Amino acid sequence: MRRSLFLALGLAAFLLLGCRGPVEGLVGEYEAEGQAGAKLTLRPDGGGALAVGAEEAPFRWEIKDGRQLLLHTRQGGILALNLTAAGLEGDMPGAGKVVFLKK
């Protein structure tokens, strides 16, 4: 029993370390190219927000496969952005393809 418990804890620690990912490099603020006033903020705690003017849309973010950034909205929606050398790129609802450049 004790042995199984140790194994489970070891597996959980391994999964947490493995899922940690290279998040430090993505944390920061991004500004939409061609969309005046649209800003995307990624916080180190996994939270973030899309702000246009004075309004914000909060979300939680994570990295999938080291190539995509998934944004989880409060309404349960998931928005995928591709990681590029310049920043983030993806189809935003109602706006089409948008490129976010890191500030």
Added chain:
Amino acid sequence: MDSDADGTGRGSVRAPGPAISHAHGPGTVPGSTNPVPNVDSALGQQRELDRKRLHLHVLLETSRELSGMLQPRAILETFLLTAMGPLGAVRGVAVLARPGSAQGLVASRGLPKADAEALEGRLPDICDLYFPYRDALAGSPAAKVRVLARGKVHGETPPPGGESILPAGLDILLTWGVDEEHCGLLALGPRLVAEQGQASGGAAGQDSGLDSGLDSGLDEDAADLLQNLVHILIDTLRGALAVNSIRQLSNDLTRQNERLAEALSASQSAQRGLDRRVFQLAAINELAGELSNIQAVREILDRFLLTMLGAFGAASGLALVLDRAAGSVSLALRGATDPGLAGYEAADTLVYKAFAGSGVRSVAPLTVGTLADPATALKGGGLPFAPSAAVYFALSPQVQGVLVLGPCIAEGDGADTGRAAQANVCLGEADQQLLRAQVAALLGYVRGARHLETITALNADLTRHNEELTRTITELTEARQTIVLLERAGERVRAFLRNEAERSRRFSWLNCGVILATATLLALLFNLASPGGMSLIPEHLRQPPAKAVSAQKARELVETEGALIVDARPQAFYDQKRIRGAVNLTPALFDMGYLMRFGQMPLETPIIVYGGNISRRWDQEVAARLLAREHERVLVLDDGLAAWSGRGYPVEP
């Protein structure tokens, strides 16, 4: 009675002069009563010397005449000629006979022709009468000269009214032996002159009894002369007989040599034949050992053909087996290039010609025969060489074949070669019989190989069937194991069902209700405690529903007032089909979509929302959130995309 005391077979020639001894003393004239003066004595001695010289001269001339002569008849005739003169004989007969066979030669002089011919005819009587002593004196020296007294020879006296064997007057008779087989007779007389000394009656020299047997008119000197002449004759006859015997022996030896040479040639020829036969039999014996280990018909034919070519010295040949039932051909060809006989049609033609040429009407199994004239019989059969021997054979009515040998490298042997050349083939009768016997033996090997092929095919088929049977057994075993496992699984399922049935008997609705209530309570507590918890009542149900608009009215608003159409369905539906110009804004991504697209839009702009089904009203949810953000003219398209497209209004893609 012997004439030569030394036993050499030859009497010594008495030298004239002092060697002559007789009863009278020297210087005395026989028959004279008174002493003669010295002159008369000298004259007498002179005459005596002259006579001795004459005798020596006669002996010399006789030796010269007879020397070198090899024909006994010529010797006898010459002797008579040379002896009769000095002795003064008018007639003479010389006989050389072989008493053992009563044959011989008779030479005569001075006799009438009839008497001479009569003597030739009475030669057996002469042998019986004058040479009977040979049997009694067998082993004595052959050259003894006997002097016979005429009329004292037993049987010589003619019977009353009969005739003597020798003509009358031949009173001087001498017989002698030449060698173990030949004897001689010399008869002389009568003499023309009787000299003074003839009546002396003295001793006749070394041949005792000569004086008593010789004619009374023959004196001592004449007797010596005659003795010496006879010895010369004996020597000459001996030499001649010896030479003739040597010649005869030489001729016999030559003939024997010739016969030996012929026999040797025949022996060598027979030896070559035997060597060839031994080689053939050795090759065939070796072939039998090889063929017993070969299992393929084609390989058997090839090995057999190779051995036959070597055994019979043929430069090329072929062996062919045609199976009409299977339509197959087994061909072995050596020393030539295949002109196409491996094909069925060409092989069938060749085999047909072979059997047609043999004259065989029906083909019985294990038939073997030779073709008398293979060149004619197989003409046009497609052979790549001139056939010298051919053997046809039939293993069965459907399996037939032919063995053909090409020109021979070397000729055969002996009598067979002659017959072979006459028949325009290089194999003799014995070779062809041997070849036929070997082909008969070949049939056994070919039949065995064919049976082995059949057995091999049956074994392969049996092995295949065994493998299939093994696979089937394996599959059945696996199936059985599967069935066992399924039966066990079934047993477990049945056991599980029985357990569940047992548990179901223990189920109560109270337990179920408690579990459900507990779960609901926990879910509500978690939702209330969570900052992102969802509302228990959908937001659009808490607000007044948005106004509905028909598709026709909606199009008018789009065309006249620039109304914005919003597709509230998930993006997958939006990408599949949508109203042309519609913007995708789902409830799940409403906040982001609104900020990106609607944040700067005037509030009085009409917004027409569509997208929903009987279970989810995305259009109502989006419309409610737009109204919550104080948009004044938010409308929901009645019947959604179906009504729009049903009217034929534009959609995309």
